[in-house]
């Protein structure tokens with residue numbers, strides 16, 4: 320029996336004020352452990368996200384014989400290098416994490432390891448063919464089933480050959496899996512995408528000493544390069560900050576400052592959307608470090624108006640769309656979200672789940688095949704919402720309580736620990752601290 324937990328959030332129009340440092344970026348934390356494990360020697364990571372998804376990544380590389388020590392958000396990864404990994408005794412369980420599973424398929428395909436990859440009941444429903452199909456073209460061996468749609472999948476590491484691949488969908492997970500496979504393939508691998516997706520893999524490969532060529536929508540990597548262990552600093556996750564950025568924008572009298580939040584332009588679509596809708600966003604000190612840019616950001620409440628969100632903007636804010644839908648319920652006019660059919664294959668079908676949950680609070684929101692239409696502003700009511708086992712849905716439900724006129728109960732809220740441990744502590748502290 321799965322544990323069902325329930326949390327009640329009741330903040331009815333209370334302004335949110337204060338300064339927070341959200342936990343480390345999930346995408347960057349995964350990659351830091353992965354690249355640290357591929358490189359020979361000792362990599363240190365500061366600001367690591369100790370959320371359940373990234374802890375799954377640590378557990379998996381430990382099973383492959385990499386020594387990983389964690390003290391809070393400080394992690395050290397000491398590895399014999401990819402050629403020294405051992406076959407795991409048990410299946411590698413990526414838990415709820417699509418990023419772990421898909422990137423791992425690309426990494427293991429060109430290693431000398433044989434391993435089964437599996438995941439929780441949500442991840443076992445998510446499509447893996449988007450990764451296994453191109454990897455098959457590189458000669459990857461997925462034991463017993465080359466047409467694999469879902470986990471579990473057994474990878475039999477082998478010698479790969481490079482390829483040129485035009486991605487049919489904008490997905491950083493697919494791009495990264497192919498680049499990782501390309502790193503151990505013979506020849507130069509080229510990946511072209513339709514719209515630019517997050518480029519953390521490319522940036523971090525360079526930080527580990529690899530040569531990676533990027534043009535606007537294409538990336539290439541020569542195989543056979545070895546990586547140098549290094550020190551990685553992980554900035555705060557803008558996808559986590561987004562929940563409080565939207566809360567600050569919606570509730571009159573709110574002002575929240577975010578310290579050391581990631582400002583990689585492939586991830587800052589949420590800032591563009593907030594500004595376009597009329598929210599006040601200002602920037603403090605910005606650091607353009609070796610790996611990732613980050614800095615200080617402040618969001619203040621303002622009158623909001625509806626906009627259209629579509630096209631190349633979508634990959635720059637894909638994980639923020641549930642809370643953006645909530646934000647749109649407080650904006651004047653009809654907000655249209657298009658070209659976001661990828662939302663249907665996340666931890667849950669986020670188009671149906673967001674619409675059905677927000678409708679319970681009286682929101683005027685309807686699903687479309689590739690997005691949603693939301694008309695506002697609407698005063699939301701309290702109610703009982705379900706997370707659908709999806710951390711982003713759970714946080715959207717909690718944030719809805721700041722604009723609802725009654726308490727919001729969230730069923731199965733513990734999934735929030737997948738990406739934002741300490742979320743409720745931040746919510747409490749921001750609603751308690753007054754100007």
Ligand SMILES: O=C(O)C1=C[C@@H](OP(=O)(O)O)[C@@H](O)[C@H](O)C1
Pocket residue numbers: 345346347418489490491492493495517637638661
């Ligand atoms: O590469 C990554 O770290 C991620 C890429 C995105 O998925 P897709 O590649 O499926 O778009 C995103 O939704 C996910 O949360 C993290």
Ligand SMILES: C=C(OP(=O)(O)O)C(=O)O
Pocket residue numbers: 345372415416417418419638665666711738
């Ligand atoms: C979709 C997400 O992650 P993943 O694909 O890694 O499960 C997410 O964090 O919203």
